[in-house]
Amino acid sequence: MIKLTKITKSFGRNRVLNGIDLTVEKGEVVAILGPSGSGKTTLLRCINYLEKPNDGEISIDDFIVNCRNPAKKDIHALRRKTAMVFQNYNLFRHKTALENVMEGLVIVKKISRDEARKLSIELLEKVGLGNKLSSYPSQLSGGQQQRVGIARALALNPEVILFDEPTSALDPELVGEVLAVIRKIAKEGITMIIVTHEMGFAQDVANHVVFMDEGVIVEEGHPKHIFNSPKEERTKQFLARITPESAYSI
Amino acid sequence: MGTQFDIAFVFEYFLKLLPFIRISLVIVGSSILVGMGVGFLVALPRLYKIPVLQRISQVYASFFRGTPILIQLFLIYYGLPEILKLANIDVSKVPVLFFVILAYGLHSGAYMSEGIRAAVTAVDRGQVEAAYAVGMTGFQAFTRIVFPQALAISIPILANLVIATLKDTSLAFTLGVMELTGKSQTLVTMSRHFIESYVALALVYFIISFILEKLFNLAERRLLKHEAPISSKDRVPMGRKWLNSRIDGEIALSKGGSGI
Numbered sequence: 001m002i003k004l005t006k007i008t009k010s011f012g013r014n015r016v017l018n019g020i021d022l023t024v025e026k027g028e029v030v031a032i033l034g035p036s037g038s039g040k041t042t043l044l045r046c047i048n049y050l051e052k053p054n055d056g057e058i059s060i061d062d063f064i065v066n067c068r069n070p071a072k073k074d075i076h077a078l079r080r081k082t083a084m085v086f087q088n089y090n091l092f093r094h095k096t097a098l099e100n101v102m103e104g105l106v107i108v109k110k111i112s113r114d115e116a117r118k119l120s121i122e123l124l125e126k127v128g129l130g131n132k133l134s135s136y137p138s139q140l141s142g143g144q145q146q147r148v149g150i151a152r153a154l155a156l157n158p159e160v161i162l163f164d165e166p167t168s169a170l171d172p173e174l175v176g177e178v179l180a181v182i183r184k185i186a187k188e189g190i191t192m193i194i195v196t197h198e199m200g201f202a203q204d205v206a207n208h209v210v211f212m213d214e215g216v217i218v219e220e221g222h223p224k225h226i227f228n229s230p231k232e233e234r235t236k237q238f239l240a241r242i243t244p245e246s247a248y249s250i
Numbered sequence: 251m252g253t254q255f256d257i258a259f260v261f262e263y264f265l266k267l268l269p270f271i272r273i274s275l276v277i278v279g280s281s282i283l284v285g286m287g288v289g290f291l292v293a294l295p296r297l298y299k300i301p302v303l304q305r306i307s308q309v310y311a312s313f314f315r316g317t318p319i320l321i322q323l324f325l326i327y328y329g330l331p332e333i334l335k336l337a338n339i340d341v342s343k344v345p346v347l348f349f350v351i352l353a354y355g356l357h358s359g360a361y362m363s364e365g366i367r368a369a370v371t372a373v374d375r376g377q378v379e380a381a382y383a384v385g386m387t388g389f390q391a392f393t394r395i396v397f398p399q400a401l402a403i404s405i406p407i408l409a410n411l412v413i414a415t416l417k418d419t420s421l422a423f424t425l426g427v428m429e430l431t432g433k434s435q436t437l438v439t440m441s442r443h444f445i446e447s448y449v450a451l452a453l454v455y456f457i458i459s460f461i462l463e464k465l466f467n468l469a470e471r472r473l474l475k476h477e478a479p480i481s482s483k484d485r486v487p488m489g490r491k492w493l494n495s496r497i498d499g500e501i502a503l504s505k506g507g508s509g510i
Binding site: 048050076079080082083084086088090091092093094095096103104107108109136137138152156 | 374376377379380381382383384385386387390394395398399402475476477478
């Protein structure tokens with residue numbers, strides 16, 4: 001179980017997160033929605049300390065990090081319990097698909113190369129890239145790169161995988177293959193927190209939807225409730241603007 | 251130039267110069283090593299924006315890039331002992347070569363620091379974040395992810411620098427070091443065949459530079475193999491390849507001596 005308590009974060013004078021409380025149960029798939037600038041990505045990046053929260057508490061099971069003055073080794077431990085899939089894939093460009101997945105296993109988890117190779121090949125096959133093991137990122141399409149990114153995250157066997165707008169940088173025709181992979185691993189019961197703009201996908205895959213605006217959680221709950229009968233005015237506005245019925249006409 | 255041009259002397263001098271390639275390469279090699287160390291140390295404060303050290307390294311880089319190498323040689327060879335004398339350190343027994351290597355090392359270090367800085371910033375920040383997210387420490391992220399890529403990016407800069415330094419070593423003869431140029435001077439005084447000796451000298455420098463250039467091209471292709479679009483199938487035709495390498499060569503040559 002992941003628990004965020006009163007997380008705040010400012011960039012200079014600009015307060016981006018304003019006391020966020022969020023509890024994620026084991027095996028839950030959480031989708032974080034909201035307009036741009038609402039702090040969703042910042043929140044996600046605070047969970048593995050790529051962004052340093054100013055205050056609050058992050059806990060994963062019994063492991064607690066106090067964000068006011070965290071020890072360096074706590075940050076490190078937090079990162080080892082989490083994994084992230086980035087908007088821009090951020091694969092290691094000088095390493096092949098296979099080496100990208102192996103890197104964390106060998107360097108961080110200290111697993112033997114042979115074992116790491118075996119596991120990595122399995123994972124790349126799972127994301128449908130069994131035939132691209134020795135391709136470099138520059139030789140892969142965006143969708144393929146992102147699937148390597150997902151395999152890299154899976155390899156670490158984390159408590160939670162954080163997805164930061166995993167399909168935003170993709171060509172529309174490549175979005176599907178990535179979403180299919182995410183959907184597949186969601187079914188295996190891995191805890192996931194996904195920041196996304198794909199409403200249909202959120203509705204379909206998530207079992208916990210969080211709507212954020214201006215640095216606070218406006219509303220959260222089961223996707224059925226959030227999408228069909230939102231309570232807050234702000235949520236209604238947001239959903240109305242992005243659902244097809246009200247799409248602008250030219 | 252009293253005597254008539256005689257091609258036989260070119261060959262003779264060429265062969266006589268060959269053993270002195272060693273000392274020139276020793277100067278180049280050691281000063282590039284010194285330069286790498288210095289360049290790395292100087293680049294770090296600027297990469298990590300350490301307040302006072304950042305200023306100092308900026309001043310260092312602009313001084314050594316903004317003054318001629320010949321003046322730097324004189325300043326270090328004649329000036330440094332004077333300063334050390336004030337601190338009661340006697341360096342009169344230290345060989346000239348030491349000062350020469352120090353001067354070239356500091357000189358190339360200034361260029362190297364700029365190269366390292368540019369190369370490290372060229373590796374995108376996202377990969378570092380990914381390394382952290384995977385659970386690597388800062389040190390692991392640097393050595394495993396940033397450094398190998400920065401190295402590949404900086405190969406062309408390094409190649410230019412090595413070749414420029416090779417040519418700059420010809421000035422070491424002004425301090426009496428018996429390297430290639432120094433030796434050619436003595437050959438001339440014995441036979442008065444000036445032109446032949448300089449032709450031979452130019453040939454030696456050119457051949458070494460040419461070989462170095464090819465080696466660096468090879469290293470670059472090897473280290474940047476990950477950026478090549480699918481290889482082997484779409485080979486560049488021979489003519490194009492020749493043209494490309496010509497263009498590369500011209501760019502590298504146009505850098506020229508960085509000194510006077």
